[in-house]
Amino acid sequence: MKLVELNLATIPFGQPIPFALRGVGGSLLANKGFVIRSAEDLRILLARGQTLFVDTDESGDSYRAFLAQIQSLLLSDKPLNQIANMTMQTTAAPVESLRDSGPPAWREWQLGLTQLLRNPQPGDFAQRFEDLFSALNQYLLKTTDGTLLALMQMSAEETRYYSATHAMLTAVVCMTAARETLRWPDNRVLPLGRAALSMNIGMAQLQDDLAQQTTPLSPQQAQEIDTHSDSSVAILRSMGISDPLWLDAIRAHHHRAPGKLAEKTLGQQMARLIQRADIFGARIAPRANRDPMSVTSAMQASYYDETKSMDEAGAALVKALGIYPPGAWVRLASGETGVVIRRGASAATPRVAVLLNRDGMATGEPIPRDTAQAAWKIVSPVAHKEVRVRLPLEKLLAL
Known part of the structure; x- marks a missing residue:
């Protein structure tokens, strides 16, 4: 054989x-x-x-x-x-879905990026990557809340393609914070997004393996993790990528460098945003050997830096996404449980789709709630694993 x-x-x-x-x-x-x-x-x-x-x-x-x-x-x-x-050209589907003004085929995007990160080919990598990134960015601009909701749900429910899902979530979180909070122009936002989407190309297969692994890291795996930033830069260079901001952001995205963003180079500022979003995305994703954090706990982890002080980049993420971003499960003052589907006027008052009534029974159909009203104020986050009812992603996005 x-x-x-x-x-x-x-x-x-x-x-x-x-x-x-x-x-x-x-x-x-x-x-x-x-x-x-x-x-x-x-x-x-x-x-x-x-x-x-x-x-x-x-x-x-x-x-x-x-x-x-x-x-x-x-x-x-x-x-x-x-x-x-x-033949299955994975970048065709995203482009076509946007032309048709419909929602993206998220599962196909996930699979397409998995293939691209695990098995990059010099002949077509740059074009395929740019097609997928452009489609993701366009949809993010069209419906930021829908994009966050889709990727938060996929991160909480899917471990086999962790690397691709995590990369997409990190990219959209970074670009949202850069646009909405930091007010960066597109000539900064787009290299930031590309860097976040490709930051772990040097260990994409390993990331997917580790999401399923229950044993401790081997020495070889630990070394691959330690060197993956430089490996990712080397792979991207071999694929024809030469944008210095893109590459600098990846090279520094695991550096522990707290401090004011204004005191850093632009590449270092991008790296810090990626690091904070990376922490957030990693903590809400399940692993074979551990449960995920609640979304609000993961937001808190990205908010504080290595000295336990407020991190400027982390604070930008929290301000942009809110305390309860789309995809977070919450319990209301009414006793109902639901999932956040849209950000609200303030960080603590998003729109929620209730799926469990006060007795813990499924509502059958989602019930919209405005948590700015006292009767439906959010009283606590709910861990994804505690929710025993699920709606198909398409139905949630339709809300």
């Missing part, structure tokens, strides 16, 4: 696969002719096999024919949208 890892970006949706798909160790995941109809089908296979492989001893001829077909398409004069119909 000779296993070759399959490039996930080449897998066609809705067409029979011309070879068997195998997982780690060669376990059979799908026979020849299996049809992967959607990104969800692909996620299920990846959950079972971790990575997809082809046994070239078993399917060498059909695999080579498949690669030849992909190569001929890329070398042909066919428009890219026709090629995208035959």
Whole structure:
């Protein structure tokens, strides 16, 4: 048996696969002719096999024919949208969804960024990254609360693709704080967002592995974590990325450097924002060996610096997102429990969709509440794990 890892970006949706798909160790995941109809089908296979492989001893001829077909398409004069119909081009979906003025296909964005961070290719990395980043930024500008809600929910519920989800959440949190609180212009905000989205490319696979790992770090893993900032910069340089602000922000994003933002270089200011958002995002995400923090506790952790003083960058995040940002679960004075769907006039008075009544029973349909009113004032945060009712992400976003 000779296993070759399959490039996930080449897998066609809705067409029979011309070879068997195998997982780690060669376990059979799908026979020849299996049809992967959607990104969800692909996620299920990846959950079972971790990575997809082809046994070239078993399917060498059909695999080579498949690669030849992909190569001929890329070398042909066919428009890219026709090629995208035959292969899974993960950046096409976000761009198209924005053109149609509909919500993004969040799960496909998640999978697309996972592929991009785990397996960057010099030939198309810069364009694919920019397409995905631009789509994310456009949707953030269109509906900041909806973007935060989607990524907070995904962070709380999904661990297999932690690296991509965490990167998207960190990027939108940073860009929101930079725009709304610090009033930075786009020539600062956009490099900041790109840096946050790619900060962990040097350890993307490891991040996803650690989210599932219950054993202590090995020495090799610890070293990879310690050096990932420099590794990420080196990888991005090899992909053709040369923006000094982008790279400086990544290089310094784990430096412990409390103090006023004005006393730092612009790259260091960006790095500090990324670090504070990184802390917040990491603490609300579950791991196999620990439960996540409540959103409000994670906000508090990003607010204070290494000396237990107020951190200027952390304070900018809290001011922009509020004490209870979209995606946070809360209990109201009425005894009801709900999820924040929109920021309010003040940091402590967001709009909430109630999903559990005062007796802890599901309401069936979400009930909107304005927490600026005394009857529905927020009295406490609620940990995500304590909530036994779930609404599909699409229904929450529709609110």
